[in-house]
Amino acid sequence: MGYNCVVLAKQVPDTHKVTGKAMKDDGTVNRAALPAVFNPEDLNALEMAIQVKERAGGTVTVMTMGLPTACDILRESLYRGADRGILLTDRRCAGSDTLATSYILSCAIRHLGKVDLVFCGRQAIDGDTAQVGPQTAEKLGIPQMTYVEKLLDVTNGHIRARRNLGHGWEVVEGALPMLVTVTEAANDPRPSAARRLMRYKAAQSPAEIARQVSIDMKQADDAARAAETKKRTEALAARGLLLEQWSLDDFPIDFAWVGLDGSPTKVHRVQSIVLTGSGYHEVAPTDDSIRTLIHELIEDHTIG
Amino acid sequence: MIEPNPKGEVWIFAEQESGQLHDTPLELCSKARGLADELGVPLAAVLVGKGVRELSYRLISGGVDKVYLAEHPMVDHYQTQPYAKLLCNLIETHKPQIVLFGATVMGRDLAPRVASQCRCGLTADCTDLQIGDHEDKRAGKTYHKLLYQIRPAFGGNIIATIVNTERWPQMATVREGVMPMSVPDSKRKGQIIDVDVNVGQQDLALRLIESHREAKKVNLKGARTIVAGGAGVGSRDSFQLLWDLANALGGAVAGSRAAVDSGFIPREYQVGQTGTTVRPALYIAVGISGAVQHRVGMEESGKIIAINWDANAPIFQYAHYGIVGDLNVVLPKMIAAVKARV
Numbered sequence: 001m002g003y004n005c006v007v008l009a010k011q012v013p014d015t016h017k018v019t020g021k022a023m024k025d026d027g028t029v030n031r032a033a034l035p036a037v038f039n040p041e042d043l044n045a046l047e048m049a050i051q052v053k054e055r056a057g058g059t060v061t062v063m064t065m066g067l068p069t070a071c072d073i074l075r076e077s078l079y080r081g082a083d084r085g086i087l088l089t090d091r092r093c094a095g096s097d098t099l100a101t102s103y104i105l106s107c108a109i110r111h112l113g114k115v116d117l118v119f120c121g122r123q124a125i126d127g128d129t130a131q132v133g134p135q136t137a138e139k140l141g142i143p144q145m146t147y148v149e150k151l152l153d154v155t156n157g158h159i160r161a162r163r164n165l166g167h168g169w170e171v172v173e174g175a176l177p178m179l180v181t182v183t184e185a186a187n188d189p190r191p192s193a194a195r196r197l198m199r200y201k202a203a204q205s206p207a208e209i210a211r212q213v214s215i216d217m218k219q220a221d222d223a224a225r226a227a228e229t230k231k232r233t234e235a236l237a238a239r240g241l242l243l244e245q246w247s248l249d250d251f252p253i254d255f256a257w258v259g260l261d262g263s264p265t266k267v268h269r270v271q272s273i274v275l276t277g278s279g280y281h282e283v284a285p286t287d288d289s290i291r292t293l294i295h296e297l298i299e300d301h302t303i304g
Numbered sequence: 305m306i307e308p309n310p311k312g313e314v315w316i317f318a319e320q321e322s323g324q325l326h327d328t329p330l331e332l333c334s335k336a337r338g339l340a341d342e343l344g345v346p347l348a349a350v351l352v353g354k355g356v357r358e359l360s361y362r363l364i365s366g367g368v369d370k371v372y373l374a375e376h377p378m379v380d381h382y383q384t385q386p387y388a389k390l391l392c393n394l395i396e397t398h399k400p401q402i403v404l405f406g407a408t409v410m411g412r413d414l415a416p417r418v419a420s421q422c423r424c425g426l427t428a429d430c431t432d433l434q435i436g437d438h439e440d441k442r443a444g445k446t447y448h449k450l451l452y453q454i455r456p457a458f459g460g461n462i463i464a465t466i467v468n469t470e471r472w473p474q475m476a477t478v479r480e481g482v483m484p485m486s487v488p489d490s491k492r493k494g495q496i497i498d499v500d501v502n503v504g505q506q507d508l509a510l511r512l513i514e515s516h517r518e519a520k521k522v523n524l525k526g527a528r529t530i531v532a533g534g535a536g537v538g539s540r541d542s543f544q545l546l547w548d549l550a551n552a553l554g555g556a557v558a559g560s561r562a563a564v565d566s567g568f569i570p571r572e573y574q575v576g577q578t579g580t581t582v583r584p585a586l587y588i589a590v591g592i593s594g595a596v597q598h599r600v601g602m603e604e605s606g607k608i609i610a611i612n613w614d615a616n617a618p619i620f621q622y623a624h625y626g627i628v629g630d631l632n633v634v635l636p637k638m639i640a641a642v643k644a645r646v
């Protein structure tokens with residue numbers, strides 16, 4: 001019994017923290033200077049999955065597509081209660097838009113075998129598109145419940161939840177499998193458990209191990225490094241601390257639909273918001289000037 | 305997915321609920337009319353529901369040439385899959401070049417599903433749409449008259465223009481409230497085309513148990529004049545000055561996120577990226593510094609007056625009129641001047 005839950009999570013630059021330090025001299029944002037964080041609503045998705053497991057049993061697998069640095073959020077997921085973390089990393093994913101990303105994720109999810117529930121954050125704070133969830137559901141051929149603000153029940157192969165409609169809410173129910181996108185109002189994500197943190201903080205992915213080895217063994221030749229990487233990887237795996245790392249060769253996928261070539265949308269241009277002085281009409285803070293201003297606004301019908 | 309089809313129509317999804325047309329299709333009408341005219345193709349709306357034929361006339365007077373009307377009891381209440389199936393079938397049949405949705409909860413639930421099924425691109429939450437050319441340097445190819453899908457990204461710190469080159473239709477959701485609503489013209493003529501609804505019980509994956517609608521209490525979007533206060537106003541009591549000015553002008557009051565976070569005004573009144581997008585004829589920003597997240601919610605206003613005692617506040621860089629001074633001094637003078645006009 002129990003439900004197999006997958007959480008799709010993303011590491012994002014913390015766009016909420018655009019402070020002076022993250023600004024370049026020309027007034028634009030220096031993205032590299034922003035700290036990388038667990039996308040906030042993905043934490044709500046993780047919490048919901050953990051709650052399902054607590055109530056009904058099952059497993060929680062967190063999957064993230066990104067660079068090896070995204071292993072940070074996989075470890076964080078393990079601290080909070082996930083059973084398994086998978087890093088999906090492959091150069092060929094680069095340039096994927098939401099359609100290509102959801103295709104890749106759906107192929108990876110299929111490879112996991114029987115999945116009952118897929119949880120995603122409603123949207124990621126770097127793109128704010130809210131598209132990957134519904135598109136992954138479509139690619140998997142399963143129904144979706146978006147904008148979920150409360151999980152009400154998961155029993156007998158059915159899920160019941162409350163959706164936020166902006167101007168109200170609705171309670172809906174459907175049979176599993178189901179993809180659910182979760183809003184920040186849905187729950188308070190639990191913090192890391194101290195015991196789990198102690199256990200999993202050493203968890204690493206093969207990519208991270210290889211990187212560490214190349215730092216530790218600067219003078220060594222490739223063969224020596226490879227041997228050391230293999231040794232460390234096996235040692236971690238023996239302790240159950242190896243984060244799984246998948247490439248696009250690890251599951252069936254049609255390469256025509258991934259990366260830049262698989263993405264129908266193209267960036268035509270990107271403009272940084274620069275604060276430009278266009279010049280305004282200065283009005284002195286005196287009775288006379290303000291009266292003149294109001295008069296002007298009436299004359300040109302701005303106010304009636 | 306369809307091949308690029310420069311003769312294809314421009315479509316808007318006419319969101320309705322319980323027989324009430326949402327504002328977004330009417331906002332889309334005015335923008336999409338311009339796009340269709342520029343491309344020299346018809347503008348059509350897709351209207352789905354039960355007993356909603358009446359709404360077609362409102363869409364026609366709003367500027368569409370055609371309404372594809374899909375009426376059936378099965379699609380009375382919105383659900384993702386039957387609506388997506390319907391739209392995909394229509395797209396395959398009629399091959400529109402552009403399909404636009406409002407970036408509402410419904411639009412953002414439906415559009416990605418449709419785009420995924422059609423294997424075409426989708427840009428979320430656009431704040432502007434234009435027609436223009438695109439050069440693909442990698443492929444050494446130039447595309448003409450594509451839809452520029454313009455949206456803020458990265459927490460509002462950049463503006464990205466997205467195009468779909470090969471895999472059409474060009475699809476986008478458009479943020480609520482950034483485009484003016486079309487003015488109805490009852491003399492406009494249009495065609496209503498009834499379409500088959502091929503939806504069965506198996507398409508209805510969800511069962512509606514209970515629903516609750518709240519009437520929108522605050523209508524910032526409809527206001528012609530908005531007096532907005534920021535952290536600089538200092539207290540809930542001082543906000544009274546803004547209410548007084550708004551009353552004298554017959555306008556509405558709003559706040560920046562900092563004003564909302566400080567408890568000067570409730571959250572429904574927030575303007576900006578995470579609040580409402582407004583485009584009144586006049587926006588008076590009082591004690592607001594003018595952060596980019598605020599700016600994206602109000603910069604389309606007809607006229608912007610900024611009142612701030614810091615002459616270097618960013619708000620002055622996009623204000624039309626600037627009053628550098630203490631708001632506690634300036635506002636009473638303004639209230640007096642407005643009251644004196646009659």
Ligand SMILES: Cc1cc2nc3c(=O)[nH]c(=O)nc-3n(C[C@H](O)[C@H](O)[C@H](O)COP(=O)(O)OP(=O)(O)OC[C@H]3O[C@@H](n4cnc5c(N)ncnc54)[C@H](O)[C@@H]3O)c2cc1C
Pocket residue numbers: 015016017018459533534535536537559560561562563574575576577578579580590591592593594595596597598601611612613614617629630631632
């Ligand atoms: C992801 C994200 C989303 C956001 N969304 C929004 C949003 O939707 N809306 C929004 O508004 N903000 C939003 N923000 C916050 C935004 O970045 C700013 O922090 C906020 O707009 C600042 O509000 P403010 O201008 O009222 O306050 P401040 O920046 O503190 O400015 C107060 C101003 O008042 C002036 N002042 C003070 N006293 C007086 C006086 N007596 N007379 C005259 N002038 C005076 C000061 O000179 C100053 O310029 C968002 C931020 C993030 C990261």
